[in-house]
Amino acid sequence: MTSDLTDATELDEQDCPEGNYAPDSPCFGKAAGRPRAADKAARRAALLHTAGQLFLEKGYSKVSLEMIAREAHVAVRTIYVKFGGKVGLLNAIISDGRASYLAGAADMATDPRPMEDILGDFALRFLELISLPTFCSLHRMVVAEAKTTPELAAAFFEAGPLRTREELNRFFARADIRAQLRAEVRPDTLPVFLLNCLMGDQMSRLLFPSDAMVPKDELRRRAAEGVDLFLRGVKR
Numbered sequence: 730m731t732s733d734l735t736d737a738t739e740l741d742e743q744d745c746p747e748g749n750y751a752p753d754s755p756c757f758g759k760a761a762g763r764p765r766a767a768d769k770a771a772r773r774a775a776l777l778h779t780a781g782q783l784f785l786e787k788g789y790s791k792v793s794l795e796m797i798a799r800e801a802h803v804a805v806r807t808i809y810v811k812f813g814g815k816v817g818l819l820n821a822i823i824s825d826g827r828a829s830y831l832a833g834a835a836d837m838a839t840d841p842r843p844m845e846d847i848l849g850d851f852a853l854r855f856l857e858l859i860s861l862p863t864f865c866s867l868h869r870m871v872v873a874e875a876k877t878t879p880e881l882a883a884a885f886f887e888a889g890p891l892r893t894r895e896e897l898n899r900f901f902a903r904a905d906i907r908a909q910l911r912a913e914v915r916p917d918t919l920p921v922f923l924l925n926c927l928m929g930d931q932m933s934r935l936l937f938p939s940d941a942m943v944p945k946d947e948l949r950r951r952a953a954e955g956v957d958l959f960l961r962g963v964k965r
Contacts, residue, residue: 774825776801776808780815781822785866789819789874789881816884823867823888830858837900844906845956852927852952855893859928860943869935894920914963922963927955 779801783792794815798805812818834854840847858864867885875882897920900906910919928934929951 772803773811776803777818777822777825780818781863784819784822785863785870789815789870790878816880819881819884820888823885824892826864827858827889827892830854837896838903844909845960847900848923848956848959849952851897852923852956853948855924855927856943856948856952856955859934860948862938862940862942865934865938869938872935893924897923909965910963911965919963923955923959926959927952929955 776797780792780797783797783800792815794805794808797815797818798808808814808818812821831854834850835842835847837847837851859868871882871885898916901910901916901919907916
């Protein structure tokens, strides 16, 4: 399999079979010939958005590639070639959503600021992400279908939670950071401890979801409290 599977801008003319498209379709007004990179990226984003909406509305197992292709106005073959199927689509959806909240953020593995400042920024970004109504809906869908569709749970974990834990592992492995933490605390437990301090009552969030966005000031308060609780437990 080639690198086309993960290239963010490699959707081509096969995505738009001949036909008349609505003005809101990513294929509307498409000129003949090889599309520009910006057009490819826009169609890729539109495909992922369509797939994501279908997954959340109908459930992962009830959505077929044919259904996604029809709604997104692309060829089924395109989805296979570029993403490898439904699991690849879900992985891309989660990865793109996560990346949007990391865009512009300093690399935790090299950020020279004090540990408290670095963790504070991470905590706020993390809470903003998990507080999104769409994230809660995605999480509930994964939990509901994890037993019958294990590949769904694996894709969700690898594209989201695992990457976050790996980022935190690299941060806590820094010599200057490790020197500030209690020696008896196992390094591999630090990311889990921090995330649990930040998430709070995650069960209520999943059982009683709300469409209302949490105010930024409230997220800042929760982030500060979570980081403080974590550091009180692990700092020397």
